[in-house]
Amino acid sequence: MRWLVGIVVVLLVAAVTWPRPDTPDGTAGSGAADGPRPAVAWQPGQPQLGVQLYWVDVPSDTTEVLRRKADRILDHVVGLGANSLSISFPFFTETITANRVVVDERTPSPERLAAVVDEARRSGLRVSIRPLLDERNLVEADSRNWRGRLDPADRDAWFASYRDFLAPYLQMAQGHGVQTVVIGAELNVLQTDRRWADLVEDARRTYSGELGYAANWDSFGQAARSVPVDTVGIDAYPRLGIPANATTAQMQLAWRRWLQQTVPSAPGDVPLYELGAAAEAGTVTDPAVPHTAGAPLDEGVQARWLGAACRAAQAHGLGGVYLWKMELDADPALADPVGDLHDSWVGRTAETALRQCFADWSAR
Template identity: 45%
Template structure:
C-alpha cells in the first residue's frame, strides 16, 4: 500500500511490505512534539489495548499464590511466549501483581513452560549516543521484579528481554532499531550499561534463567564492545546471557557476537497463498531453515516467531502496520507448521510473539486485537496448546478453515 508521499519500507522485515509515508511521519511527529501522552496513544492503537483505564479489564486477586512446581527443567525444550510489558502509569503495585498473575495463569493454560518478559527502552534518535527509559512507560526495576516473581511462582522458565522502542527511529525507509548509528559508540555502550545495570540486578534477584543483552541491533552486532559488555553483565547476572538476532542477519552475523545462546527472531516471507496447507507451510519453513544453520538446526532457538492474523500474511508475517481482513485460520496454520518443524528438527524451542501484558485474555476481541497477538483467537490458542502439550502428529497436521467476518 502506498500513500501520497510514496512507499516507506519497514526494514525489520526487509522489504516485505510498505506503509504510507504519511503514517510514518505521523508516528514520528507524535513522538517528537508532544511527549509521553501521545506515545501511550500510539502504543494503544498498535496493540489494540486500553492501558489508560485498567478498570476496564477483568481483575484477578492480587494476593500471592502458591508457588507451583517447575514446568521446565534443564534439557527440556523451551515452549514459551513473549509478553510485552509497558508500564501503565495509573497502575499501583497491587494492580501490576494482579495483571501478572492473570497473565501467568493464561500461559499455564496454554501449556507453556517458559515466558520472555519484553519491555521497552529508547534512543532519542538513530544517531544518539545515549539510551534510557521511556518516562512513565518503561517499567521500573521494582515493577519488573513483581512480574518476574509471579512468572517464577507459576513454575515458568523466565527470560528478561529489553527491546529498543522504534518510535524515535523510523524517519526514513532504512531506519529501524537494526540500523542505528550512534555518533559515539563508546558513549552508547557506556549509556547502555548504566540502563541495564538495575535490570540485571532484579533479574538476578528474581532468579531469571536468561537475560537477553541485545535484540535485533544489526548495525552494532560486529562491534568489539559487546565482549566487554558481556563480561561486565555476567558479573552482575549469574544466569544465561543471550543475544537475539533478526532473521535477515542470522546466517551471516551469528558468529560475531560473544554469546553462547543466540536466538533467532524469525518472520520468513514464504510467499504462499492464503489457502496454503499446513504441509506447504511446514515445507516452506524447512527450506528456509536449511539456509539458516550449519547443519545443526537443533542449536537454533526461535526467540521470536509469529504471524499476523490477517489475509496476505504468508508473504509478510511480521506486518504490524497494515490492517487487512482478520483470518484466524491462517495464523493457526502457521503456528501448527512452525511447531511441527521445531519438533522434527529437534530445535531448542520457540517463543511466540506476542501477548500484551495488559490484555485480559478472557475478554480479548479477536477482531480488534493487535494482528500479531493470539489472545482471544481460539484456533490459534488451540494450536499453541496442542503444540506445547507434545501432541503434534508426526505427519503434517491440518487446521479446519472457518469463516471470518470482514474487518
C-alpha cells in the same frame, strides 16, 4: 490439643524446608517467590515453550495491581501449555545516530519488573527478560528506519550508555532467579561491533545466568559469529515465498527448508525468541507486519503459519519457541477474535494449533 500441636509443628517445618526458586548461580534469591510450585514446572533440558509478554509500564499501577495483571496473563500462559515466559520491555533513543539510550515512564524499573518476575516463577515458568528498543520515533523521522539500522555516531559512548542501562536489570535478574537475560535484540548494524565482548564480560561480573541475543531472521548467522553470548536466538519473520492458501503441510515444509538453511548445526541451542503472524493473507508476504488497516481477517492463514512454524521448530530440534505476543495490560478473558488487532492469536484459531503443538512437543 496434642493433635493440634502436631499439625502446627508439621506446618512450621514445611514452611522452613519448602524448596525456593534459586538464582542462576544456585543460591536462594532475596526476591524468590515463596509458596508451593505447580505440579509441572520447567526443568533444565526441556524445550522452552513460551510466550513473549510485552510490558509498557503504567506508572500509576501499584505493585498489587501489577501482580493482579500478571496473574491473569500467567493463568492464560500456563493454560496454553507453556513452560517459559520472556518479558520484553521498551527503552528508547532519540535518533538513529544518537550516542545514548534513555528510559521514561513506559520502561518498567528493575524493582517493578521483579514483582512480575516473581509471579512468573511462582507459576513454575522459566523466565527471561529482554529489553527491546522502541523504534516508533525513529520510523516517524524516516519510514526506512528501524532498530536494525541504529548506528550511533560515537559507539564508545553508546555502548557505555547501554551498559549503564543494563546494569540494574542484570542485578535484578541475578537476585530473582531469571534464567536468561537477552541483552540485545535485532541490532543488525551494531551486532558485528567488537565492543559487545566488553559489554558481555562486564555483564558476567553481575549475572551468572544465561546471556542471550535475539537476531533478526535475516541476520542470524552474522550474529552467531559476532555476539559472544551463550545463546543467539531468532526473531523469526522469514519470507518463505508461499501463497496464503498453502496448506499446513506445505507451510511446514517451507519452514523446515528455511530452518535447515538458517540453522544447519547445533539447533538445540537456538530458540525462536519471537514467533508471530497477523491473521491476514499478507502475513505470508511479510510476517513482520503486525496489522494492515482494512485487510480482511483471516484466522486460517495465521493458524496454519504459526502451527506449521511450531511443528517445524520441533522437528528441526530447536531449543524452543516464544509466541509474540501478549501485553501485560490485556485481559485474555476479554479477547475479541473479530475486533482485536490482527497480530493477536489469543482467542483465535491459531491458539488451538499452538496449544496442540506445545502439548505434543512437551510429551516427547
